Amino acid sequence: MRRYRLLLVAGFGVSAVLVGLLFFGNLNRNLVYYLTPDEAVAQRADFDDGRRLQIGGLVEPGSVVRTPDGLRFTLAAGTEPGSATVAAQHTGAPAQLFRSGIGVVLEGSWRGDVFISDTMLVKHDENYGAPDQQAGGAG
């Protein structure tokens, strides 16, 4: 019976190591709900066949143009200048909270270099504040 107890202890050790590997390894980067604009650009080749994907980023202030059936805007990875951007074209009514500077997740596919989306989810962050303290980096 001692042999089996030893096996149990060894099993615990191995599973602890595996769990650690999973959490601190790079699996987290694969298990994502959406890609960031820089990842989306880097993985363009994977999605050339019209496969749908989700891209999440911030709506670049001043880039929103209304079109007859939706919007055109630029999706940026971050607020600092020089971060990767994706040109997006969204068909359909925007979500209620949509504004420039806010985080959105778009679902759709590539057409050339433009990301054609038909589903838009607004991603709000964990920061809450009263309207008067309009801080920089809103979103």
Add this chain to the structure above:
Amino acid sequence: MTLSGARLPAVAGVAVAAGLAGALLAPPDRLQGELVRLMYVHVPAAWLAFLAFAITLVASIGWLWRRRPGADRVAAASAEVGVFFTGLAIALGSIWGKPTWGVWWTWDPRLVTTALMFFVYLGYLALRRATVDPVSRARRSAVFGVVAFVQVPIVHLSVLWWRTLHQPPTVLQPGDPSIDHSMLAALLGNLVAFTLVFAVLLRERVRLAAAEDALETAEESAAAISPAMRCPRRGWRAPVSEWAWVVLGYSVAYGALGGYLALLVRRRVRVRWRAGQSR
């Protein structure tokens, strides 16, 4: 009901009223506007689901250790109340998600893991309902109650491990909570109020289980109530007003809480009545 028995519901009632006032008086969010008020009911519901399942875990281990029937009753009651709060958190999250994200539901890791947690504990309740012998039921459900808890940390940490649509925790994070202080006060006030309501519900459920056990009649299988899951109807046009969403969320939250409590009380009154009859 004794004086000590009435004190807790009274305190909980006052706390809920104060929490509601705080939630309505807190400032609107700079982005979400009035919709942020849904946070004051959604977050406490989710937090109490975690608390309930943690109590189930501790009581299950306690039963395996000491074999006291009381521990089994606490585990069962807490799991049922936890399933109720999980359902409430999902329903309220759905109501909050539609106007903010733009969808009722999406395949986000936090949402999916929460739904799985709901079903795992629904399985726990089904297992209890299927077993007649009290000792066998306690044993099976204690083992499953321990195994099922694996799900809970995964749900809580899902927003940190994976990039999700759902926002990461605001209060339970290292450093200063990233929230306006009056909003934080309203949130904490509601957490306390909901926890008191949870204590009332849990106590009522434990008492109901004890009364049923005491009755010991064959027809008294401790049938668990499935929580009031509000299924949003498809194709229903979303009201534009932010306040309409807040009112909807609050009526679901308080309606479900009140309904659940009323149901538990009614069941206990009936069990008592039947016990009186059989005597």
Add this chain to the structure above:
Amino acid sequence: MTAPAAAPTPLRQCLELARKDLRAEARAGEALLVTAPFGAVALLLVPLAVGTDTPLLRELGPGLFWVVVLLFGVLVTLRASAVDGPAQLELLRLCGITATTRLFGRALANAALLLGVQVLLAPVAVVLYDPDLSGWPWLLPAMLLVAVGLGVLGALADAVAQGLAERTTLGPLLVAPLAVPLLLGATQVLAAARYDRGPWPWLLLMATAVLVVTLAAALCAAHLEEAR
């Protein structure tokens, strides 16, 4: 009194119990001749409901295969030919077999049968959906891990629901939500291999899930029995 015969080791007993289960399956054909064809029917029916959009089905194929394996695999683990009635259970307990040994014997037989079901269903899915099969050797470890993980989970659920009339309805509800890491890992292995990203993290995830489930089963089995 009798000299106590040298009792076989628990590992031997596990193997013997698994062999007994497999022999019963060979006679009853429940997993491979009933459940597996039912799974194949499900694979055949989905395109009728979704619409016969060939490129779409090519995309959906691997995912549908794993969903069918998961859902019908649960039925395999709860097959009627492997039910120990009260009399058989008493017999096994009087043979000095512990609950843990019984559970792992059942898990071993489950794993073998689940592997068989996957081997039967995989060609059906390939023929019906014509998926992109680049990186297919990675499927083999994924199939093995799914078989073992689901086998242990099914055996655990079976032990929890032992002797209940609701066993066959309760089992799937208990197993399916806990099997999600396996489903997630299995579907992503092929996708990752297709896009030349290493499927190692996904196999690691599945292996971890299998190990955790096995440890949980080893620790819990004894607590499910009254008289130890």
Add this chain to the structure above:
Amino acid sequence: MLLPLHQPPAPAPRQAGVARLDGVAVNVERTPVLRGVDLTVLAGEVLGVIGANGSGKSTLLRVLATLLVPASGTGHVLGATLGTTACSAVRSRVALVGHTPALYPHLTLAENLHVVARLTGVAAATVDGALETVGLAGAAGRRADRCSQGMQRRAELARALAAAPSLLLLDEPHAGLDADSRGLIDLVTDRVRRAGGACVAVSHDRDRLHTLADRVVEVVDGQVRATREVPA
């Protein structure tokens, strides 16, 4: 039949009896089935337990088989105290022939017996010998679910014979057996007795039990009521 019979009589057991129950109460699914049972099973005897249907006879057998834990009272079986882990060590020396056959329906009679033999470390030759003793050598290759109740019964007796238990428990041993096969029960109990073990047989058939048993007790309403010696 060349079965190992353990020719030298067993040394005197440490305790006075093979099994002893003191004030044992057992609940099954909330209902008290046994309440305050006092019972001693002596080495080398066949104890008959008689009682009406639902009086708790079968539950008593399962307590003696260490399969049920008493809700109150104490019990010792083959030196192990009921409810302790020591039971698992002695459990394999107890055999139970229940009144529903414990056979796997898809396996043949021989396979059924061989599986159990391999699980407990009994030699295959012993099993074959036992099958021959009960007259099943010819039908051993038949699937259990295609055998008559009498054949299943005989297979179970063969299994008990091969296991050579120290405590043999028989639940309604005569049910389903034809007149020719009833002698088998005497044969099996005799083997166990001669090896220094004990048998307990429960039945509602007073006459048959009196011919089989050395001593008969009666279970009435969950309690062992009367103990009567059977006239020799």
